[in-house]
Amino acid sequence: MLFTTEWLSTVFTRYTGSADESPIDEVVTDSRKKTNQALFIPITGEKFDGHDFLKQAFNNGAVAALWETGRDLPGFLPDDFPVYYVDDTLHALQRLAAVYREKVNPVVIGITGSNGKTTTKDLMSAILKPSFRTHYTKGNLNNHIGVPLTILSMPADSEVLVTEMGMNHFGEIEVLSRIAKPDYAIITNIGESHIEYLGSREGIATAKLEIMEGMKDNGWLILDGDEPLLRHLHNRNNVITCGFDTQNDVIIENVTLGQNRTQFSLSNGEPFSIPLLGRHHALNAALAATVAKRIGVAAETINKAFDSLEHAQMRFELRKGKHGASIINDAYNASPTSMKAAIEVVKQMEGFRRRLLVLGDILELGDQSESFHRSVTDSIAQPITAVFTLGEQAKVISEAVKDKNPNIISMHFTSKDSLLEVLGEYLSEDTLILFKASRMMQFEWFVEQLGNEA
Numbered sequence: 001m002l003f004t005t006e007w008l009s010t011v012f013t014r015y016t017g018s019a020d021e022s023p024i025d026e027v028v029t030d031s032r033k034k035t036n037q038a039l040f041i042p043i044t045g046e047k048f049d050g051h052d053f054l055k056q057a058f059n060n061g062a063v064a065a066l067w068e069t070g071r072d073l074p075g076f077l078p079d080d081f082p083v084y085y086v087d088d089t090l091h092a093l094q095r096l097a098a099v100y101r102e103k104v105n106p107v108v109i110g111i112t113g114s115n116g117k118t119t120t121k122d123l124m125s126a127i128l129k130p131s132f133r134t135h136y137t138k139g140n141l142n143n144h145i146g147v148p149l150t151i152l153s154m155p156a157d158s159e160v161l162v163t164e165m166g167m168n169h170f171g172e173i174e175v176l177s178r179i180a181k182p183d184y185a186i187i188t189n190i191g192e193s194h195i196e197y198l199g200s201r202e203g204i205a206t207a208k209l210e211i212m213e214g215m216k217d218n219g220w221l222i223l224d225g226d227e228p229l230l231r232h233l234h235n236r237n238n239v240i241t242c243g244f245d246t247q248n249d250v251i252i253e254n255v256t257l258g259q260n261r262t263q264f265s266l267s268n269g270e271p272f273s274i275p276l277l278g279r280h281h282a283l284n285a286a287l288a289a290t291v292a293k294r295i296g297v298a299a300e301t302i303n304k305a306f307d308s309l310e311h312a313q314m315r316f317e318l319r320k321g322k323h324g325a326s327i328i329n330d331a332y333n334a335s336p337t338s339m340k341a342a343i344e345v346v347k348q349m350e351g352f353r354r355r356l357l358v359l360g361d362i363l364e365l366g367d368q369s370e371s372f373h374r375s376v377t378d379s380i381a382q383p384i385t386a387v388f389t390l391g392e393q394a395k396v397i398s399e400a401v402k403d404k405n406p407n408i409i410s411m412h413f414t415s416k417d418s419l420l421e422v423l424g425e426y427l428s429e430d431t432l433i434l435f436k437a438s439r440m441m442q443f444e445w446f447v448e449q450l451g452n453e454a
């Protein structure tokens with residue numbers, strides 16, 4: 001049980017029906033979900049108005065609902081069905097989450113950053129789960145609806161909450177931070193994701209730093225210490241910097257890439273090993289380990305937890321494809337920073353004669369899109385064998401590679417089918433292929449086509 005209808009009536013005092021001690025086990029915004037003892041919160045979205053679906057929610061197990069004042073209630077409802085009236089259901093969802101977080105009072109770890117939020121959240125929760133009753137964001141439900149729903153699915157006896165916080169506009173992280181009130185706030189990095197709406201990397205840094213607005217007094221900020229835009233925070237009270245630069249509080253050293261793993265050590269020599277590939281993941285892991293150590297988790301426990309990491313799909317997933325070729329599915333999303341990070345890993349992976357990059361459009365880069373796409377070519381050098389691009393914006397990458405590095409095969413395609421056909425010529429056991437593009441490009445299609453064959 002999360003709470004009772006009686007407790008709800010202390011949060012939302014205008015209600016009809018019976019606000020007795022009925023338990024609420026779940027909070028849902030989607031009437032299509034089969035539930036048990038749920039509170040239904042109808043949200044007005046781009047396509048639908050949740051208020052139109054109260055009957056379906058009721059039939060699917062809702063036992064109470066929020067309702068926007070001034071709207072007519074449908075006639076089918078039993079008289080004793082509790083309906084709580086609010087001015088705005090989205091704000092009410094957010095307020096309820098804040099009040100419930102206060103009631104449960106877990107240690108809260110809030111994670112933001114341009115790249116690596118989900119990965120760091122997964123690392124963080126893997127470390128904490130064995131020692132604490134830990135609740136964490138499912139998938140990447142990280143926005144103004146996802147964060148409240150994450151909090152409102154937290155069991156009442158939770159000791160720790162790990163919540164991812166995403167944004168694409170100013171002001172959004174502040175709202176999330178005020179709801180979640182982190183004891184520990186992590187900023188994984190400052191990249192260029194969503195720069196179209198934020199103007200510049202400086203703007204992105206400002207927006208990410210909004211996480212400080214809701215932090216608890218004496219909360220800790222743990223951040224990417226190598227990022228110049230965050231340098232003004234170094235040496236501040238309650239700020240811990242992590243990074244490769246020796247000026248950092250926590251220094252990441254001795255990074256080596258093995259078969260499907262990255263090894264590294266932190267300043268005092270403690271060795272760590274994560275089942276993820278790349279220096280950028282060593283940073284994500286160092287941020288998580290730093291928080292865990294402050295909470296009292298031993299290095300040995302942290303390393304054991306890293307082994308049991310359940311990593312989110314389509315983030316640099318390495319698998320075998322047709323004719324034994326190694327395929328990397330990094331099709332979840334893309335930014336210039338994460339694309340370059342992925343290419344660096346491909347260059348370092350051992351045991352391949354041919355390394356192919358299949359790169360697609362990176363969205364939401366605004367009027368700097370062309371130069372950001374071109375910047376990806378800074379990372380493209382031997383031992384990369386070939387670069388294939390798809391999408392109007394990605395074209396500049398293959399064109400620039402052709403100019404800068406004629407030894408690398410470089411081609412642009414206008415259809416997935418034609419690109420797939422050419423890829424067919426390269427498939428063998430000593431070939432490695434990276435697929436990376438923004439979500440809209442749906443590059444997982446290639447991975448499905450090149451899946452293993454008997």
Ligand SMILES: CC(=O)N[C@H]1[C@@H](OP(=O)(O)OP(=O)(O)OC[C@H]2O[C@@H](n3ccc(=O)[nH]c3=O)[C@H](O)[C@@H]2O)O[C@H](CO)[C@@H](O)[C@@H]1O[C@H](C)C(=O)N[C@@H](C)C(=O)N[C@H](CCC(=O)N[C@@H](CCC[C@@H](N)C(=O)O)C(=O)O)C(=O)O
Nearest residue numbers: 029030031043045046047048050141142143146166167168
């Ligand atoms: C509002 C909502 O939750 N919508 C989800 C719903 O959409 P649907 O197709 O139903 O249309 P509507 O949104 O118009 O519906 C309005 C409500 O009506 C309900 N409803 C509809 C029909 C019906 O028969 N019964 C109903 O009750 C409906 O449930 C709505 O409540 O379903 C879709 C398919 O499952 C969902 O995709 C859609 O989810 C939206 C997108 C959402 O915001 N979900 C959050 C829970 C969430 O956290 N989503 C994350 C977002 C991750 C992300 O992109 N993060 C970015 C930063 C984002 C910044 C922020 N400003 C933003 O723009 O979101 C990052 O870079 O990290 C996710 O999807 O993974």
Ligand SMILES: Nc1ncnc2c1ncn2[C@@H]1O[C@H](COP(=O)(O)OP(=O)(O)OP(=O)(O)O)[C@@H](O)[C@H]1O
Nearest residue numbers: 114115116117118119140189280315333337338341
């Ligand atoms: N610190 C980092 N620097 C650069 N790239 C990174 C970093 N961490 C993860 N990535 C890459 O970014 C991509 C997305 O990773 P992840 O899902 O963890 O990020 P995210 O911030 O949660 O993304 P989203 O905002 O879309 O939810 C993956 O390709 C991953 O390899």
Ligand SMILES: C[C@@H](N)C(=O)N[C@H](C)C(=O)O
Nearest residue numbers: 333334363364438439440
């Ligand atoms: C899916 C969303 N969180 C995201 O990362 N969007 C960018 C633009 C992408 O898909 O690359």
